[in-house]
Amino acid sequence: MSNLDSQIQTFLGVARLGSFRRAADELCVTQAAVTSRIKGLEDYLGFPVFHRHRRGAKLTEQGERFIDYARNAIDTIEQGREVARRATSYRAHYRFMSQFLLLDELVPDWLHWMNQTVPDVSLSIDCGYSMIATKEIANGQLDLAVGYQYQVTNGVIFEPLFTERLVLVTSFEDVADWRENYISIGWDEAFDEEHRRFVAESEPKCRVHAEFIDTARIMLTQETCSAYVVERSARRLIASGVVRLVPDTPVWIRPAHAIYPARPTHPDVQSAALEGVRHLFARVANTSTY
Secondary structure (H helix, E strand, O other): OOHHHHHHHHHHHHHHHOOHHHHHHHHOOOHHHHHHHHHHHHHHHOOOOEEEEOOEEEEOHHHHHHHHHHHHHHHHHHHHHHHHHHHHOOOEEEEEEEOHHHHHHHHHHHHHHHHHHOOOEEEEEEEOOHHHHHHHHHOOOOOEEEEOOOOOOOOEEEEEEEEEEEEEEEOOOOHHHHHHOEEEEOOOHHHHHHHHHHHHHHOOOEEEEEOOHHHHHHHHOOOOOEEEEEHHHHHHHHHHOOOEEOOOOOOEEEEEEEEEEOOOOOHHHHHHHHHHHHHHHHHHHHOOOO
8 A cells, every 4th residue: 555545544534533543443553653644644735634632633624625535536546456457357448327317228238238349348337427427537537428417528528319308297196186295306407497487386385305306206106296207217107007197297308418538548449338328229219208
């Protein structure tokens, strides 16, 4: 373990435990070693990360700002170590991220596609919002993502794949009662603004807000309520009569994109990955309406 690596690990341990002594016990080193590592980190950063007091240690304001970056640094080191270990078995490593709503439709078949077309490439699969994916692609930490939000970024390409329809459904027997228990959702800034106007005009009883849209779909199967959902993900519930479409309400259209770097590290792998995504999403698009 490098000095900086051990210093960051020690910093995270002290921050979590609130004590130099407890961190020393957990790391199986002396308290003097912990003190030395923290001092070395503070010298490197140029600011103190802890306030020392009788009862232990508390993060300084600078330490509070730094801690998320410290956690990310350790995660990045571990990911890099894992990728490096695979180098003797695979010629390349490819990193993919999808928004949760698209995982079931895409990832299993896409993995099969990649195993068939580039079997000598190792893969990492993650789930996250497209804004996070865009940043990681721009920073060279990710190779491909699929998601909804569009953010113009130098060196990053957004390729439209298909469009989603957000529709209002209800599990009330009488659709006219949909306002009695309405689950509001979050999507993007444009949707949130339009949705606020809709709620203001319709005046439903909003008890729960679900920032994660699939939570609303699950709640529809467990209690009598109403919510906007992605039509594609709810089509089985609609077809089986578990929920019903609410007529004369807005339908919002949102595009899904493939997000990838303009200059990929491995162009041939990128080509295979994109071909698979395009093929699979063409199939999704063809089954998105009914």
